Amino acid sequence: MKTYPFISYHEIQGATNNFDGSNLIGVGSSASVYKGTLSSGTVVAIKVLDLQSEQVCKRFDTECEVMRNVRHRNLVPVITTCSSEYIRAFVLRYMPNGSLDNWLYKEDRHLNLLQRVTIMLDVATAIEYLHHSHDTPIVHCDLKPTNVLLDEEMVAHVGDFGISKILAVRKSMAHTETLGTLGYIAPEYGSEGIVSTSGDVYSYGIMLMEILAKRRPTDEEIFNENVSLREWIKKAFPRTMMEVVDANIFHEEEKSLPKVNFA
Secondary structure, three states, X not given: OOOOOEOOHHHHHHHOOOOOHHHEXXXXXXXXXXXXXXXXOOEEEEEEEOOOOHHHXXXXXXXXXXXXXXXXXXXXXXEEEEEOOOOEEEEEEOOOOOEXXXXXXXXXXXXXXXXXXXXXXXXXXXXXXXXXXXXXXXXXXXXOHHHEEEOOOOOEEEOOOOOOEEOOOOOOEEEOOOOOOOOOOOHHHHHHOEEEHHHHHHHHHHHHHHHHHOOOOOOOOOOOOOOOHHHHHHHHOOOOHXXXXXXXXXXXXXXXXXXXXXO
């Protein structure tokens, strides 16, 4: 089991210039993420949890428990943690290329087909490790593009284990009141609160469709209670698949190919 070096609240304050807004790189429903520089000179991402919620404090304990038991090249590395009456925070390796979500939906960023397939292979490797490399399987519970971060070489790392579940030995599923993100959670998870490794596989499948179609499963212009991303793509397969696949996949792929002179 991994242990982490001690870091003080004071050092985290200094690393983020007292949590200055210019260092804020992400805001979620239960945490804010700051870019910071430790006294050693190491550039890090510091995930600060909102202490207003008792549920968030439980998520911190859950994430600590999971991260002490895992280590893999496709998981976001935790450098250390900080827990005091003032703060609950994770100090993480900084990922300069941000999230997969940003690469899919920001106008100034594009991913070609090879990059998308490689990223999803990295994610699959991480999930396979969580499910099968321990005596007790670990279920992520909240797989989605915002929880996939890309390093300087565009290698994907899965992060945010705040609602993960460590399944009991010899049990393949568990009941929970904690939900993931609508659009990505498996039907049995949302309706019955059943968590299993199969739920992560379902979320992975939704992500794979999303990354190829460049459509959020929560896109209200296309999807509703009658038509989901999964059903939309299933209906298009195989005859009209080119109508649902993101055209930029091939556009960017062609731009990256060397030009051939036939003269």
